[in-house]
Amino acid sequence: MGNPGQPAATWPGVLAILLGSSVLITGSPVSAESPPDLSTVKPDLVVASLRTGPPRAGARVKQVLAGYEKTRVYHVIRLPEDWQPGKSYPVIVELAGNGPYRSPFGDISTGRPEGSKLGLGLSAGKGFIWICLPFLNAKGNDIATRWWGDRPTYDPGPTIRYIKQAVPALCRRWGGDRRRVVLAGFSRGAIACNFIGLYDDEIAGLWAAMIPYSHYDGVFPGWGYPGADRAAALQRLKRLGNRPQFICHENSTNKLRNLPATRGYLSATKVTGRFSFRSTGFRNHNDAWVLRPSPARDALRAWLQDVLEQARD
Numbered sequence: 001m002g003n004p005g006q007p008a009a010t011w012p013g014v015l016a017i018l019l020g021s022s023v024l025i026t027g028s029p030v031s032a033e034s035p036p037d038l039s040t041v042k043p044d045l046v047v048a049s050l051r052t053g054p055p056r057a058g059a060r061v062k063q064v065l066a067g068y069e070k071t072r073v074y075h076v077i078r079l080p081e082d083w084q085p086g087k088s089y090p091v092i093v094e095l096a097g098n099g100p101y102r103s104p105f106g107d108i109s110t111g112r113p114e115g116s117k118l119g120l121g122l123s124a125g126k127g128f129i130w131i132c133l134p135f136l137n138a139k140g141n142d143i144a145t146r147w148w149g150d151r152p153t154y155d156p157g158p159t160i161r162y163i164k165q166a167v168p169a170l171c172r173r174w175g176g177d178r179r180r181v182v183l184a185g186f187s188r189g190a191i192a193c194n195f196i197g198l199y200d201d202e203i204a205g206l207w208a209a210m211i212p213y214s215h216y217d218g219v220f221p222g223w224g225y226p227g228a229d230r231a232a233a234l235q236r237l238k239r240l241g242n243r244p245q246f247i248c249h250e251n252s253t254n255k256l257r258n259l260p261a262t263r264g265y266l267s268a269t270k271v272t273g274r275f276s277f278r279s280t281g282f283r284n285h286n287d288a289w290v291l292r293p294s295p296a297r298d299a300l301r302a303w304l305q306d307v308l309e310q311a312r313d
Helices: 118-125 157-174 188-196 229-239 258-270 287-291 295-312
Strands: 013-019 024-027 062-063 077-078 089-095 131-132 175-188 209-213 245-249 275-277
Touching: 024 062, 077 157, 089 118, 089 157, 089 188, 118 131, 118 175, 118 209, 118 287, 118 295, 131 157, 157 175, 175 188, 175 295, 188 209, 188 229, 209 295, 229 258, 245 295, 258 275, 275 295, 287 295
Parallel strands: 024 275, 089 131, 089 175, 175 209, 209 245, 245 275
Antiparallel strands: 013 024, 062 077, 077 131
């Protein structure tokens, strides 16, 4: 699912409204310069190694959901550094990209929950419960590292059931505020924000907002799993309602599935939505961009705080 580089976006944001569309778009203009590689910016955050034992403040822990003890399925949870029992916290639920994957620029995705990075970059490790959930195979007894279910049917049912059980249970146990749960995803996970996260009314009701990074459900119908077509994607999109989405993407010249393609797709659907668009400013297909300082990360963090304040009211 990797993408070649695209001319870099200049940092100043712009606001534009597509004529004839109900979609409000925020984004960045494109310059003729080559986009930088992640390696040119030093990270200011590092994803910690997995720990054993029960979840605790500041630790990233592998955990098994009740009923899955005899399977190979697990998720990863990190309580914030400032976590205290009895207090309530917003929650970032994250879905990983396909794997195994390596881009020409050295970007890597394993397809497993522990490889996810968006939640740490969004929160800087404080003030948020961060949960990385898996995609499940067709039997629901192992993690799917490519799409969901098994080929060729790619049944999303086991993954959907896991998420419906995990999110309420983990919020109850660790103080997650059910009004302020944000779904984030990279690549496959970005597509799954709508494909899985809006699959039916029940699962759609879990989310206050969404952050799909790199790809979007319905933009490219050729991925090869059932339901990738635009007619099916439109039915899912209609369940979004008033939930805001921050849609971000690396700088890519792939006109079939880059950020301008996503803007055009959403405009054509005529679905009214609270969509914000932003280029990461990097060429990499890699969620590690949020571990580095950038105007895009600043904008995403500010957007997140704003939508969570609205969700609290």
